[in-house]
Amino acid sequence: MAQKAQHAILRFVKHKAGPAGALEAHHERTKEKYASNPDIDISKSKDNFHIIQPTQKYRKEIDTRIKAAGCRTRKDSTMFVDTLITASPEFFTGRSKKEVQAYFTEAVAFMEKKVGRGNIFSAVVHMDEKTPHLHLCFTPITKDGRLSAKEILGNRAQLSQWQDEFHAYMKKAFPVLKRGESALVTKRNMAVQAVRRPDPPAAGHRKGGI
Numbered sequence: 001m002a003q004k005a006q007h008a009i010l011r012f013v014k015h016k017a018g019p020a021g022a023l024e025a026h027h028e029r030t031k032e033k034y035a036s037n038p039d040i041d042i043s044k045s046k047d048n049f050h051i052i053q054p055t056q057k058y059r060k061e062i063d064t065r066i067k068a069a070g071c072r073t074r075k076d077s078t079m080f081v082d083t084l085i086t087a088s089p090e091f092f093t094g095r096s097k098k099e100v101q102a103y104f105t106e107a108v109a110f111m112e113k114k115v116g117r118g119n120i121f122s123a124v125v126h127m128d129e130k131t132p133h134l135h136l137c138f139t140p141i142t143k144d145g146r147l148s149a150k151e152i153l154g155n156r157a158q159l160s161q162w163q164d165e166f167h168a169y170m171k172k173a174f175p176v177l178k179r180g181e182s183a184l185v186t187k188r189n190m191a192v193q194a195v196r197r198p199d200p201p202a203a204g205h206r207k208g209g210i
Contacts, residue, residue, distance in 0.1 A: 086133035
């Protein structure tokens with residue numbers, strides 16, 4: 001039987017500032033239970049690790065960067081991007097934690113080159129679900145100080161280029177990887193294998209839109 005192709009996986013979800021608190025609770029595992037995601041094994045959450053540790057609440061991280069850059073914002077502005085990076089489950093089979101760390105460290109280095117280290121405020125690897133994966137959050141601030149997810153992520157063709165570059169970068173360290181599919185995923189249609197949506201905000205939390 002032919003061996004399944006092992007793909008490097010890169011996905012983006014654009015957000016206004018509203019969902020920052022709910023995403024923080026999920027990414028940073030601040031809750032005791034996650035009813036909407038039974039795949040999370042809390043007993044394994046101790047194995048989760050940061051490559052970039054946030055120094056304050058997500059909303060504060062976002063606001064501080066936007067204010068420091070002097071960005072103009074609109075009601076419909078994308079304030080931050082949640083990047084999900086993983087690989088086919090087969091890629092992780094039999095790999096040590098050190099090898100898994102090496103994979104995600106390379107992925108973060110790629111993102112630093114693409115969006116700027118100063119824009120990234122959290123990069124956390126979840127080892128407590130079915131497939132190891134990284135959530136990396138960044139503010140889409142351009143080199144000339146504008147808030148523009150459109151310019152950084154681009155259109156469909158530019159997103160395909162993102163995938164080409166990500167695959168080429170990761171394949172240098174992990175030759176077994178094949179190029180994955182290109183997709184820009186909004187929080188309404190996010191569908192990533194083995195990675196479920198975070199719990200919804202608690203009652204009374206005002207939900208932000210796209």
